Amino acid sequence: MSSQIVQYVLLRSDLLKDLGWSIGALVAQACHASTAVLHLYREDEDTMKYLDDLDNMHKVVLEVPNEDSLKKVAEKLKENSIDHKLWIEQPENIPTCLALKPYPKDQVKKYVGKFKLYKATLSSHSTVLS
Template structure:
């Protein structure tokens, strides 16, 4: 069996254009990841993933904006790929999407066009 990976797609415009903090973005990814693991807790892939906690593999990918995130969610739904679109409340803002754990080969075609989430920060030395 190929190793399992959980893909998390996070909007980059939240940080770059809307001024959200790094902590807020990390929280969104955590919310989506936790929610999808709970929703699909009885799925064989999810159980196997969680039974090997020290070797969990997550990949955080960058999507440019809300429209791109919603488009991916629709494509996943059309193809019966289990996922959770996280919508931050009470603002009702779609921020992040997490797939349940899958073998990489099964879902790569849906997420392969997105790049790893990388953000250069201007850190001030104290």
């Protein structure tokens, strides 16, 4: 039995915590990377299965601490032929996010398992999310 198909998205936490990017800008980075990788691998069997059941897509957003960590993950994925898209925000030319194409969870968990779920703290923001 094959494991659940999941899409992992790795987002730099320093963009919010240290560089002052807005939460909206971070969400946009994750959306860009996710959309781009789905388009690039749109003919892949797992991607097609993932998109065939839109109401049950499973996406996991993980936190990487900084640009160097993000680049290291991208290199490790490349070395192991794991399809992904490293999103580089333009015109700033800043790597911000990385999205794997949808994969059965058991095939890629070992590459991303050390990262925690992304948690944005809103303590300095007066906005209440409901």
